[in-house]
Amino acid sequence: MEDLEGAGPDLVIRPAVATDVPAIVALLADDPLGAQRESPDDPAPYLAAFQRIDADPNQHLVVAVRADQLIGTLQLTIVPGLSRRGATRSIIEAVRIHADERGSGLGSRFIEWAVAESRRQGCRLVQLTSDASRTDAHRFYERLGFTASHVGFKLAL
Template sequence: MNDLEIRPALAEDVPAIVAMLADDPLGALRESPDDPAPYLAAFARLADDPNQHLVVATRGGRVVGTLQLTIVPGLSRRGATRSIIEGVRIHSEERGSGLGSRLVEWAVEESHRLECVLVQLTSDVTRTDAHRFYERLGFEASHVGFKLAL
């Protein structure tokens, strides 16, 4: 992984990020890579928010992975700050290379640097391979999640 770079995402990275988000059975149903407008608007909102860290992993100048790290200040746990890892995606040609582990390790290290006391993430109930991956990295399935579509 010597040629791997993890860096903040740029607007020109958005098409590659969206392509990775769409490259699985769930993403294929909810993403629209042919219409960049909503993604570019979302990117602008993320770029303006200091608690949002959208990063890409590149190899040889090519985007091969991404994740979003959100920093959440709070009152619970004695005023603790936590982080949330979202949107972890690895290019299909890079899966199994250790890149996903490296990206999540980066997020944990960054969370520690930002003085978070807890790193959390969610994973769709159907993504059993992802669940095993996160458990191998030390995450525990500790909560039941709920969503309300608006």
């Protein structure tokens, strides 16, 4: 999909494929919150979810790959809407960077890619959520220009 400027010619962001799913799930499970939510030993629900995501043109599950190793992932969702004068927005979810790559600048470049892709898709707003306990992530997003503007709510079903 794209070489990230300044990241070297071997770093590529591309659409995820089904064979990436185990590595993506491993990234999702590689922190205290993810370890409680994810079950990497059972790939079936993840593969079914991947098929739903892959079939939806408003979903962009992407991976960052360096030297044939998957080192990051995020999901970008394009949401058409009526509010804000009919503005389309994007939502960035499930951002994960491999532990060995954290602090390398990859996360910043990855989010910059998502913002640029949102602009390319005609979005007028980019939003994301972050668990209240992830204070380091909050500082990271604020450094990139995001503002903590809303209070989020969830209802488990």
